[in-house]
Amino acid sequence: MGQNILDADYAVRGDVIIRASQLEKSLQEGKKLKFTELVPCNIGNPQLLGQKPLTWIRQGLSLLVNPELLSIPSIISHYPSDIIERSKYLLSRLPGGVGAYSDSQGIPVVRETVSNYIGKRDQATPPNPDNIFLTAGASPSVETALSCLISSPKVGVMIPIPQYPLYSALIALKQGHPVGYYMEESPDQYWKLSIPRMQEAYDKAVREGYNVNSIVIINPGNPTGQVLSIENIKKIIEFSQKNRLVILADEVYQDNVYMANKEFRSFRKTVQELKLDSEVFSFHTLSKGFFGECGLRGGYMELLNIDSEVKAQILKLQSIQLCPSTLGQIALELALNPPVVGMPSYERFLEEKTGILESLKRKAQVMYEMLNSMDNVQCNFVEGAMYAMPSVRFSLRAIQAAKDLGMPADKFYALQVLENTGIIVVPGSGFGQQPGTYHFRITILSPESSIREILERFKAFNNSFHQQYKD
Amino acid sequence: MGQNILDADYAVRGDVIIRASQLEKSLQEGKKLKFTELVPCNIGNPQLLGQKPLTWIRQGLSLLVNPELLSIPSIISHYPSDIIERSKYLLSRLPGGVGAYSDSQGIPVVRETVSNYIGKRDQATPPNPDNIFLTAGASPSVETALSCLISSPKVGVMIPIPQYPLYSALIALKQGHPVGYYMEESPDQYWKLSIPRMQEAYDKAVREGYNVNSIVIINPGNPTGQVLSIENIKKIIEFSQKNRLVILADEVYQDNVYMANKEFRSFRKTVQELKLDSEVFSFHTLSKGFFGECGLRGGYMELLNIDSEVKAQILKLQSIQLCPSTLGQIALELALNPPVVGMPSYERFLEEKTGILESLKRKAQVMYEMLNSMDNVQCNFVEGAMYAMPSVRFSLRAIQAAKDLGMPADKFYALQVLENTGIIVVPGSGFGQQPGTYHFRITILSPESSIREILERFKAFNNSFHQQYKD
Numbered sequence: 001m002g003q004n005i006l007d008a009d010y011a012v013r014g015d016v017i018i019r020a021s022q023l024e025k026s027l028q029e030g031k032k033l034k035f036t037e038l039v040p041c042n043i044g045n046p047q048l049l050g051q052k053p054l055t056w057i058r059q060g061l062s063l064l065v066n067p068e069l070l071s072i073p074s075i076i077s078h079y080p081s082d083i084i085e086r087s088k089y090l091l092s093r094l095p096g097g098v099g100a101y102s103d104s105q106g107i108p109v110v111r112e113t114v115s116n117y118i119g120k121r122d123q124a125t126p127p128n129p130d131n132i133f134l135t136a137g138a139s140p141s142v143e144t145a146l147s148c149l150i151s152s153p154k155v156g157v158m159i160p161i162p163q164y165p166l167y168s169a170l171i172a173l174k175q176g177h178p179v180g181y182y183m184e185e186s187p188d189q190y191w192k193l194s195i196p197r198m199q200e201a202y203d204k205a206v207r208e209g210y211n212v213n214s215i216v217i218i219n220p221g222n223p224t225g226q227v228l229s230i231e232n233i234k235k236i237i238e239f240s241q242k243n244r245l246v247i248l249a250d251e252v253y254q255d256n257v258y259m260a261n262k263e264f265r266s267f268r269k270t271v272q273e274l275k276l277d278s279e280v281f282s283f284h285t286l287s288k289g290f291f292g293e294c295g296l297r298g299g300y301m302e303l304l305n306i307d308s309e310v311k312a313q314i315l316k317l318q319s320i321q322l323c324p325s326t327l328g329q330i331a332l333e334l335a336l337n338p339p340v341v342g343m344p345s346y347e348r349f350l351e352e353k354t355g356i357l358e359s360l361k362r363k364a365q366v367m368y369e370m371l372n373s374m375d376n377v378q379c380n381f382v383e384g385a386m387y388a389m390p391s392v393r394f395s396l397r398a399i400q401a402a403k404d405l406g407m408p409a410d411k412f413y414a415l416q417v418l419e420n421t422g423i424i425v426v427p428g429s430g431f432g433q434q435p436g437t438y439h440f441r442i443t444i445l446s447p448e449s450s451i452r453e454i455l456e457r458f459k460a461f462n463n464s465f466h467q468q469y470k471d
Numbered sequence: 472m473g474q475n476i477l478d479a480d481y482a483v484r485g486d487v488i489i490r491a492s493q494l495e496k497s498l499q500e501g502k503k504l505k506f507t508e509l510v511p512c513n514i515g516n517p518q519l520l521g522q523k524p525l526t527w528i529r530q531g532l533s534l535l536v537n538p539e540l541l542s543i544p545s546i547i548s549h550y551p552s553d554i555i556e557r558s559k560y561l562l563s564r565l566p567g568g569v570g571a572y573s574d575s576q577g578i579p580v581v582r583e584t585v586s587n588y589i590g591k592r593d594q595a596t597p598p599n600p601d602n603i604f605l606t607a608g609a610s611p612s613v614e615t616a617l618s619c620l621i622s623s624p625k626v627g628v629m630i631p632i633p634q635y636p637l638y639s640a641l642i643a644l645k646q647g648h649p650v651g652y653y654m655e656e657s658p659d660q661y662w663k664l665s666i667p668r669m670q671e672a673y674d675k676a677v678r679e680g681y682n683v684n685s686i687v688i689i690n691p692g693n694p695t696g697q698v699l700s701i702e703n704i705k706k707i708i709e710f711s712q713k714n715r716l717v718i719l720a721d722e723v724y725q726d727n728v729y730m731a732n733k734e735f736r737s738f739r740k741t742v743q744e745l746k747l748d749s750e751v752f753s754f755h756t757l758s759k760g761f762f763g764e765c766g767l768r769g770g771y772m773e774l775l776n777i778d779s780e781v782k783a784q785i786l787k788l789q790s791i792q793l794c795p796s797t798l799g800q801i802a803l804e805l806a807l808n809p810p811v812v813g814m815p816s817y818e819r820f821l822e823e824k825t826g827i828l829e830s831l832k833r834k835a836q837v838m839y840e841m842l843n844s845m846d847n848v849q850c851n852f853v854e855g856a857m858y859a860m861p862s863v864r865f866s867l868r869a870i871q872a873a874k875d876l877g878m879p880a881d882k883f884y885a886l887q888v889l890e891n892t893g894i895i896v897v898p899g900s901g902f903g904q905q906p907g908t909y910h911f912r913i914t915i916l917s918p919e920s921s922i923r924e925i926l927e928r929f930k931a932f933n934n935s936f937h938q939q940y941k942d
Contacts, residue, residue, distance in 0.1 A: 001619055001622055001780075001781060001784060002618070002619075002621065002622035002623070003622070005618060005619065005784050005787075005788065006784070008787065008788075008791065043572065045567065045571050045572045046571075047567040047568060047570035047571040048566060048567035048571040048572070049567075053568070053570045055539070058536055058537040058539070059537060061536045061537065062533040062534075062536050062537035062540065063533075065529055065532045065533050065536060065798075066529045066530060066532065066533035068526070068529070069533065072549055074545050074546075074549075075545075075546050075549060078543055078545075078546060095519060096516065096518040096519035096520075096766075097518060097524070097766075098766045098767065099518035099524045099763060099764045099765060099766050099767065100516050100517075100518040100519040100765055100766050101514065101516045101519070101758075101765040101766060102766060136607060136768070136792075136795075136796065137792075137793065139791065139792050139793060140792060143792075147473070147476060147644075148472055148473075148476065150473065151472055151473035151474070152473070166791065169791050170791065173618075173788075173791075287572075292570060293570050294570060294571055294572040294793070294794075295567075295568075295569045295570050295571050295572055295573060295794070295796070295797035295798075296569065296570065296796060296797065296798065297607070297768075297794075297795070297796040297797075309472075310472060313472060313476050313477070316476075316479065317476065317479075317644075320479065320610065320637065320640050320641065320644075321607075321608075321610050321611060321614075322608065322610060322765070323765075323766070323768075324607075324768070325607065325766070325767060325768040325796040325798065325799060326766035326767065327536075327766075327767065327796065327798050328796060
């Protein structure tokens, strides 16, 4: 077993989650606990918490996976004509159907759709579909990009702190060096990316002998929920140019923006407007947005200004794993090329999409308000993505109690929250944080019918916890 | 870009295939070539060549992906009652349906099915489902196993020569050392695994300072098509015990045995009968057998006698990628837990299964006969799997002509076959072979309606090639 594997840590499924599994088993065995069911707020898994899949996507998949249905009139009469046509068209572009390996880079018609989607989103010329790689969600494409970038243990990759732990885990596996840059909890109540902080982290790593060649930006932020302004994005691009950094733009929450005064802006669009030649890998997925199709494993990576020799190597890496799930690819096609005004499926699609996004927006607001009403908890706006990342002030006694158990105070707290309420949150130490500060990440995905009750229960425990450990 | 990535080579999708893509484009543009369509015999992709999916699997998937269908009587009346019941049961075991992330190790009910399948297959106690990891086909599980085994560049992994190039590619990526053991083209017309050859390869690597810790066995063989006898398997296990090697048993072709006097025997069963504690990783997939569901990406890895600390690390590695496709997992459940006598779907299932396997058996025989009728070509029995791996004797002139172009003779030959007939085969040099011998791999998957005609065309070209380059 290599040291790199032992070193890789993945908090989203870490110790708190392992304890939750044990408690789940106890509940199934009929043991009495302080709660009757677990409330999983640890991972962005919308359909587990009752979000319904989009009918358009599921109807299309059922026809593509079982094309016999297309020839049975009494079945097909239940399907809208547009999804029947789309399914027939996709089947005509799929020699061998969904059961054959596709091109390792991804099904050509799906890559064309992704390209058109990007063009529309950015109001710009669509990228060449040859620059699109389809993948089983965003995680494998991040792994591929990092495989290309980390050529020796001296390579540094800049990542935000707090970060989504996929990055630190993969950098450890690839035996690179993580160069963390701290995000600031600005008094304006959002998480801010500060260029001087980035420069500081970069300079320190260079002084230590690292070849820093890339920077990860997560926008909208996970776990921090901020939505970057155009000005901020421009400054980050200029910083990357100055220091010759490849940009890894994790843009999987591009549809998840809740604040009226914010909108998503891609790194791609901004690089092109600045007429720069920055190298950008950008990642998107079927698992987030309003699709929430985590289990289907679909996603893409778009390459901007990346050398063709690197592209050839990426294709080789993907070909070793043959191809991503064809059903995940097809679901991505349906998600990024949805029905438009005038099509029979449009009304239902729009209603479902709006329903999901409006609900997320309301829940983001409830989360912000309720967390800020809790003793010793302070939460920024949840501008986007699917998480709140509040800070918690702990008493010296609480910090000492945690220390006695050999763990940081936020892990101790998260475990206590779990044991007493069944609510699963991830301690901030799993994402990284400014030394001396403590946080936890909680998803905003619980159903609206119960989110207030859950947060009331959380609040009651939180307040009694701080009372108990009062200095 | 790391040297390990540049070093990884993957012949199944190598230069011959790249040239085939160019020719495909030329055909689409209406250019006149010596053939009107390409015949892809390079990769085990059955449904691309017309093999039909099993109705049972596809019906189940359509209900699981679109459970709305279950509530529409005029639709559901077209489905047999057993697949409706199974789908409802599986949905009851899937909180969040197929759109939620599953356990990283795989959906519990699917792991239970895999465990029962193994128990029945081996007529033995089923393994604990905790020892089963579900994966997106066999390739990712091989990658995970090799990640655990290769802890430094001094680690040697024994692989057969010829081998399926997944192994050499992954060992290069993980920066391990491949220790090839030659298989013998025995006069009995099958490819033989020889223990003295294995010992020789092992000793040489140890003398060179490598820590050889594992051995890959592919049974039934890819590309070599042999089906190992119990005696042979026993000797391999004893060899592994003696040299303390972890066994990687690639058993993805366990349903693909065509010779009346041969049957598949698992390494697991043999280790247990010998009452040994050999450590075994065994791999299986939805892509081969009579399922041929390559595009759905389903498979499993079973761990026998593997330390629980290693299991914990494997779970962590899988959790970084969240989970394999839920639809691939569900398809695996349906494939390994098919309808049995008395169930409404049984007749159709049996007819489809038998049809596919009998057809493969006939094609294995045709392939063997036709290849042996070609000048300078000699082919062993195709005992199992989906490939023939005949040897070709080249004239000195042919070898020189290839050398002038900077390539081995079998690659030159495969490219000539492609340009002149449209048939895509993979040169033996992509799999490894005894120095001074030449081979190619050809799949037995072309439709029965055309396989003879294709091979006649191949034969005509082959004979003229050898005539042209006669010494």
